[in-house]
Amino acid sequence: MDKISTWPNTNHEKDVIGVLLWNRWLLRVLGIWPLIYPNTTRIEKILAIFLFVSCWTALSLFLVLTSMYTFTDRSVMDEKMKMLGPLGYVFFSMLKYFFLVVRHKNIRRCIQILSTDWRIVREGYHREIMIRDAEQGHLLSKFCIMLMYCGGLSYNTVMPFLSQTFDVNEQGNVTVRPMAYLGFDIVFNLQLMPVYVFTFSLQCFIGIVMFNITTSVCCLAAMFVAHTCGQIDIVIARVEDLLKGDGNQFERCMAIIVQHHLRALRFSASIENTLRELCLVEIVEATLIMCFLEYSLITEWDNSDSIALFTFVFLFLSFVFNIFIFCYIGEVLTEQCSKVGHYAYKIEWYNLPGKVALDLMLIINMSRHPVQITAGKLINLSFANFGNVLKTSVAYLNLIRTAV
Secondary structure, three states, rough: OOOOOOOOOOHHHHHHHHOOOOHHHHHHHOOHHHHHHHOOOOOHHHHHHHHHHHHHHHHHHHHHHHHHHHHHOOOOOHHHHHHHHHHHHHHHHHHHHHHHHHHHHHHHHHHHHHHHHOOOOHHHHHHHHHHHHHHHHHHHHHHHHHHHHHHHHHHHHHHHHOOOOOOEEOOOOEEEEOOOOOOOOOOOOOOOHHHHHHHHHHHHHHHHHHHHHHHHHHHHHHHHHHHHHHHHHHHHHHHHOOOOOOOHHHHHHHHHHHHHHHHHHHHHHHHHHHHHHHHHHHHHHHHHHHHHHHHHHHHHHHHOOHHHHHHHHHHHHHHHHHHHHHHHHHHHHHHHHHHHHHHHHHOOHHOOOOHHHEEEOOOOOOOOOOOOOEOOOOEEEOHHHHHHHHHHHHHHHHHHHOOO
16 A cells, blocks of 8 residues: 655644643643653653642542541531532542543553654645644633633632631631631641641642643543544545546555545544543543532522622533533544545545445445544443433432432
8 A cells, every 4th residue: 555645744843732732731730741742851750740749649638638528527418518529529530630640651642643644744735624623622622721710710719708608616716717628627727827828729729730630631632533633634635636636546546545544543543542531530520510510509599699609600611511522522523534435425436447436435334433432432422422411410419409
């Protein structure tokens, strides 16, 4: 089979850096970037180790303290219900963090394939196609980051100070300082202002780590699927140009199309293999956390706390949009893989030599079984299952309201 001939993309390094922009910054904060992108300096690797240890230590401290507070007699039922959401969020965030580390070789391999694809671009307009699809991936990443940080930082910083809280404890002689997450007073004396500022800053740092974990998974998925869509768009462009070429070059052009198509399908399979555990955790997390957020919305509506209500609405929308992005990119990838067969049938294939037309039949048959991104090979990421996630969260909400 002929190899894909190349067009000298002298800007491929700049293109790759641009594609990896959001993932680079998000994964650097988590200390994972040197694992998946080895071309980093010694200082960056040392800093990554420090950030990695700091993130895991902070998340573990959060999990232990909130668990002690939630599942003991230190809290009443209303406080337990209030803390189940953050407790579940940090638990699932640690799971995703774990799978990001475990799957770092797969992520690195996908990035290497992505970099190679940018380097072996054959035509100038192929590069334009890839840039267009990469920008769509960036747009999804920006929306995810904006919503998650706006909702999360509002919960961490605005709501504790502006929502309805009591200023004194039951004895009326100790100031109760506002905190987003309860239970840190088990270890820290929050009555001392320096300790309170440190604890509040620690909670903000933990929040940023959790938001980075959530958004980094989403940005990775959006980047990989957008790149796959770009490669398939190039395959479609090649198929549409098949009849415009020299009649003596049909077989060579067909070989290039098949090779490029197979490369795109293999990359799609690599995405599924890399993200399936992360997507499963994301689906389960979104279902449960949205359930707790819905319960908090009802509670704050009854309490007439407009600040808390607005914050929980924003958080709820951020989780809905986050899971929508996963289902959307799964739907887009499946649809894009099917489009190759559709366009292969639309061209005037009956004017092609018989052997070349038969090769097109192979592409059409492969397109009848498109690649799908799944959550742990249990649930396909699609618009239909997005609706099922929302319905399941409401069903769990009814179960909680019945039990509490």
